[in-house]
Amino acid sequence: MYREQIKVLDCTIRDGGLINNHYFTDEFVRGVYKALSKSGIDYMEFGYRSSRELFPPEEFGAWKYCDDDKIREVIDGVESELKISIMVDAYRVKEQHFAPADESPVDMIRVATYVKYIDSAIELINKCRDLGYETTCNIMAISKEREPDLVESLKQLAKAPVDIVYVVDSFGALFCEQIEYLVKLYKEHLPGKTLGVHCHNNQQLAFSNTIEGIIHDANFVDGSLYGIGRGPGNCCLELLVGFLKNPKFNIKPILKVLQDYLIPMRKEIEWGYLIPYMITGILNEHPRAAIAKRKGPDKDKYAQFYEEISEALD
Amino acid sequence: MYREQIKVLDCTIRDGGLINNHYFTDEFVRGVYKALSKSGIDYMEFGYRSSRELFPPEEFGAWKYCDDDKIREVIDGVESELKISIMVDAYRVKEQHFAPADESPVDMIRVATYVKYIDSAIELINKCRDLGYETTCNIMAISKEREPDLVESLKQLAKAPVDIVYVVDSFGALFCEQIEYLVKLYKEHLPGKTLGVHCHNNQQLAFSNTIEGIIHDANFVDGSLYGIGRGPGNCCLELLVGFLKNPKFNIKPILKVLQDYLIPMRKEIEWGYLIPYMITGILNEHPRAAIAKRKGPDKDKYAQFYEEISEALD
Numbered sequence: 264m265y266r267e268q269i270k271v272l273d274c275t276i277r278d279g280g281l282i283n284n285h286y287f288t289d290e291f292v293r294g295v296y297k298a299l300s301k302s303g304i305d306y307m308e309f310g311y312r313s314s315r316e317l318f319p320p321e322e323f324g325a326w327k328y329c330d331d332d333k334i335r336e337v338i339d340g341v342e343s344e345l346k347i348s349i350m351v352d353a354y355r356v357k358e359q360h361f362a363p364a365d366e367s368p369v370d371m372i373r374v375a376t377y378v379k380y381i382d383s384a385i386e387l388i389n390k391c392r393d394l395g396y397e398t399t400c401n402i403m404a405i406s407k408e409r410e411p412d413l414v415e416s417l418k419q420l421a422k423a424p425v426d427i428v429y430v431v432d433s434f435g436a437l438f439c440e441q442i443e444y445l446v447k448l449y450k451e452h453l454p455g456k457t458l459g460v461h462c463h464n465n466q467q468l469a470f471s472n473t474i475e476g477i478i479h480d481a482n483f484v485d486g487s488l489y490g491i492g493r494g495p496g497n498c499c500l501e502l503l504v505g506f507l508k509n510p511k512f513n514i515k516p517i518l519k520v521l522q523d524y525l526i527p528m529r530k531e532i533e534w535g536y537l538i539p540y541m542i543t544g545i546l547n548e549h550p551r552a553a554i555a556k557r558k559g560p561d562k563d564k565y566a567q568f569y570e571e572i573s574e575a576l577d
Numbered sequence: 578m579y580r581e582q583i584k585v586l587d588c589t590i591r592d593g594g595l596i597n598n599h600y601f602t603d604e605f606v607r608g609v610y611k612a613l614s615k616s617g618i619d620y621m622e623f624g625y626r627s628s629r630e631l632f633p634p635e636e637f638g639a640w641k642y643c644d645d646d647k648i649r650e651v652i653d654g655v656e657s658e659l660k661i662s663i664m665v666d667a668y669r670v671k672e673q674h675f676a677p678a679d680e681s682p683v684d685m686i687r688v689a690t691y692v693k694y695i696d697s698a699i700e701l702i703n704k705c706r707d708l709g710y711e712t713t714c715n716i717m718a719i720s721k722e723r724e725p726d727l728v729e730s731l732k733q734l735a736k737a738p739v740d741i742v743y744v745v746d747s748f749g750a751l752f753c754e755q756i757e758y759l760v761k762l763y764k765e766h767l768p769g770k771t772l773g774v775h776c777h778n779n780q781q782l783a784f785s786n787t788i789e790g791i792i793h794d795a796n797f798v799d800g801s802l803y804g805i806g807r808g809p810g811n812c813c814l815e816l817l818v819g820f821l822k823n824p825k826f827n828i829k830p831i832l833k834v835l836q837d838y839l840i841p842m843r844k845e846i847e848w849g850y851l852i853p854y855m856i857t858g859i860l861n862e863h864p865r866a867a868i869a870k871r872k873g874p875d876k877d878k879y880a881q882f883y884e885e886i887s888e889a890l891d
Contacts, residue, residue, distance in 0.1 A: 438820070439753070439785060440792070464781075466816055471753060471785030478754070501852070502780055505859035506752070518879040521852060526877055536850075538815070538835060545819035563840055565832040 264474070265508040268482045272306040273299050273500055274461075276326055277350055278492035280310050282532050286324035291524055293337050295488065298520035300343035302504065303511040306371060308348045309334055314357035334368045346370040350401075353384035364395030371397040374425075378408050381416040385423045392424040399427040399483070401461060405445065406436040406547050417452035427457040427483050432472060435465025435495055435540070436547035439475045446479040459483030462498050464490055465544025467536055469498035474506065488517065489525040494550035495540035533557065538565045546572055578788070579822040582796045586620040587613050587814055588775075590640055591664055592806035594624050596846050600638035605838055607651050609802065612834035614657035616818065617825040620685060622662045623648055628671035648682045660684040664715075667698035678709030685711040687743075692722050695730040699737045706738040713741040713797070715775060719759065720750040720861050731766035741771040741797050746786065749779025749809055749854065750861035753789045760793040773797030776812050778804055779858025781850055783812035788820065802831065803839040808864035809854035847871065852879045860886055 275295055276287055292309070299307050310326030318327055325333050329349045338347075347369050351359070353376035364370070372391040376384035381402075388398045400420055405413060420428055430445045437445070442460070449458050460476030460483070462469040473484050486500035501521065504514045529535075539553035542565065556568050589609055590601055606623070613621050624640030632641055639647050643663045652661075661683050665673070667690035678684070686705040690698035695716075702712045714734055719727060734742055744759045751759070756774070763772050774790030774797070776783040787798050800814035815835065818828045843849075853867035856879065870882050 439788060466819070467778075467781050467784050467813065470781050474753060499781065499855075501855060502859075505780070505855070515880050515883060518852065518856075518883055522877050522879045538832065541813075541815060541819070542832075545816075563836050565836045566829050569829060569832055 264477060264506055266477070266482070267509065269477065269507060269509070270305040270483050271500070271503055271507070271512075272308060272348060272459075272483060272485050273304050273487060274308045274485050274497060275487040275491055275500070277308040277310045278487055278497055279534075280324070280326045281493035282491070282534055284323045285310055285326035287326060289337050291528075292326070293341070294520060294524055296338055296343065296345065297341055298516040300341060300345045301516035302513050303509075304345060304500070304504075306346045306348050308350060308373070310349060312349045312351050312359050312361070312372070314355060314359050316357050317355055329369075331362055331367045331369065338368065346397075348373055348399075350375055351387060352376070353387050354380040356383065356387060361391065361394055361396075369396065371399065373399040373401055373429075375401045375403055377403055378405075378412050378416050381419055385419060385425075388423055388425045397427075398425050399429055399459060400425045401429040401431050401459075403431045404433040404549075405430065406432060406434050406441075410448075414448070414452055417449060421453050421456070425456065427459050428453055429459035429461050429483065429485075430476065430481070431461045432463055434547050434549060435463035435468070435544040437462075437472060438468065439472060442472045442475040443479050446476050446481055450480060457482050459485070461485040463492070463544075464495040464497060464536060465540045465550070469496070470502045470506075473498045473503065489521055489529065491525065491528075491534055494534065494554055495536060495544065496534040538563075539568050542569050542572060546576065548572060548576075578791060578820055580791070580796070581823065583791065583821060583823070584619040584797050585814070585817055585821070585826075586622060586662065586773075586797060586799050587618050587801060588622045588799050588811060589801040589805055589814070591622040591624045592801055592811055593848075594638070594640045595807035596805070596848055598637050599624055599640035601640060603651050605842075606640070607655070608834055608838055610652055610657065610659065611655055612830040614655060614659045615830035616827050617823075618659060618814070618818075620660045620662050622664060622687070624663060626663045626665050626673050626675070626686075628669060628673050630671050631669055643683075645676055645681045645683065652682065660711075662687055662713075664689055665701060666690070667701050668694040670697065670701055675705065675708055675710075683710065685713065687713040687715055688739075689715045689717055691717055692719075692726050692730050695733055699733060699739075702737055702739045711741075712739050713743055713773060714739045715743040715745050715773075717745045718747040718863075719744065720746060720748050720755075724762075728762070728766055731763060735767050735770070739770065741773050742767055743773035743775050743797065743799075744790065744795070745775045746777055748861050748863060749777035749782070749858040751776075751786060752782065753786060756786045756789040757793050760790050760795055764794060771796050773799070775799040777806070777858075778809040778811060778850060779854045779864070783810070784816045784820075787812045787817065803835055803843065805839065805842075805848055808848065808868055809850060809858070810848040852877075853882050856883050856886060860890065862886060862890075
């Protein structure tokens with residue numbers, strides 16, 4: 264697939280940080296930054312710009328806050344055209360500071376929201392846009408939303424100064440035909456906006472659903488190295504780069520960072536296709552029960568877990 | 578997805594046997610047989626009916642030969658409506674014996690072939706059909722075949738007494754649009770035949786490509802428990818059963834056999850999404866170089882492996 268407009272965003276540090284409370288070493292983050300720079304990836308997401316009042320610094324690593332100075336420290340001296348994004352939860356904004364974009368290493372602010380917080384999201388988008396940032400709106404958990412409510416949000420976003428709106432399959436529950444349906448729905452209600460897709464891998468569909476999004480004109484796609492991310496993780500960046508034929512992409516630095524960092528890391532922290540996440544995916548549920556199950560002695564009692572979850576839904 | 582005609586074939590023992598020279602214990606094979614019987618799966622493939630002249634018995638386990646008596650011994654006393662299939666390579670037929678179907682526990686013989694051996698495949702299909710077996714033809718490695726040659730084979734098969742013809746993505750190289758193209762091509766040239774899909778998971782596309790096949794009217798789909806199979810393995814049976822809405826399917830016995838057998842087994846023998854298989858997949862190559870690489874000290878030197886393979890292709 265070659266389409267010049269397609270932009271690839273790597274969310275290794277941001278979504279991966281949800282597994283380890285954002286305690287990645289500077290060496291690792293810098294290593295990823297260097298590799299992505301050499302690979303021609305378009306954006307790298309470093310983490311969240313979270314409130315220290317809501318999330319006390321003694322419990323989280325630096326990438327929960329993504330201070331401009333911290334980002335500068337880690338990327339210092341690396342030759343790169345990689346743009347930098349951070350994510351903010353629209354419903355957890357408190358005292359966080361945002362410098363004007365031209366005084367910050369950050370290029371793009373991605374606003375994550377649920378449908379019910381769309382007004383807060385738009386308020387934050389307006390603020391970030393006024394400061395000169397590129398903006399996205401990532402509407403989460405849409406596999407659980409009622410369509411009229413979702414459409415109402417899209418209509419509000421159509422009038423907002425947001426550059427990109429993402430279809431986010433938070434629960435890894437969607438099949439290709441549902442991705443097609445949603446991307447077309449977004450396109451219908453968001454004339455002139457760029458669309459993105461962010462997929463989770465509960466059912467090993469993150470990559471194929473991302474392709475499905477691309478087929479139906481989504482031009483922003485998220486991936487992460489070896490799929491790292493909370494629970495089942497994301498679309499694998501290496502697969503995306505293998506698929507996209509834009510000659511600016513180079514898979515070799517990605518393969519190198521996989522062997523140097525991600526494979527050893529996978530032995531220490533867990534993510535990927537694991538049966539409890541598959542179960543929450545097929546049942547269209549938040550992975551939190553599966554995450555809890557994986558931390559206990561019954562982590563491989565799948566039949567029991569399936570019964571617990573499906574009984575709770577009956 | 579609910580379509581009554583869809584039949585699910587489990588190839589755990591057959592394709593999984595390619596990893597360990599078919600040395601599965603009777604206990605495991607019987608455990609799988611019981612679980613699949615309870616889950617409403619349609620067919621279970623036990624292995625190959627291979628020639629003992631070509632493959633000496635001191636090097637392989639029982640499931641390389643699948644003698645009728647051996648199958649009977651393992652399934653004895655289990656209440657089941659599960660049909661039984663075995664596979665035969667069309668180009669490796671020697672002295673193997675096939676009893677008449679009504680004297681055998683086997684219901685279906687699946688004939689694996691390359692395009693160039695299609696005449697041998699049809700000869701074997703004729704023989705098996707005359708003995709009363711259901712038959713399939715699984716044309717392998719089609720991502721490398723020239724289309725006129727493939728079409729020629731399909732035209733021959735259209736006239737043969739074969740029940741089902743499979744689209745087989747041997748190298749895990751195909752994307753959804755290519756699966757769609759091939760299934761439609763098969764449909765055009767095989768009027769009245771049932772189509773099947775057998776996908777490999779090099780690029781985490783085995784499940785989504787199987788769904789793609791189903792969307793375009795393939796009614797025989799292959800899966801294996803936790804995707805077990807040579808190299809990257811197959812479409813996960815548990816995902817298929819989560820997707821298919823026919824109420825005859827029950828996922829719970831499958832989850833139980835995963836936790837009891839497959840998860841412990843995965844610690845002893847290796848299969849699944851691993852970067853060397855991803856690399857052979859994106860390059861549309863046989864996985865043999867990746868399999869060899871995974872057995873040596875450089876098994877995680879991905880960048881080097883990519884260079885070796887892509888240089889050999891230049």
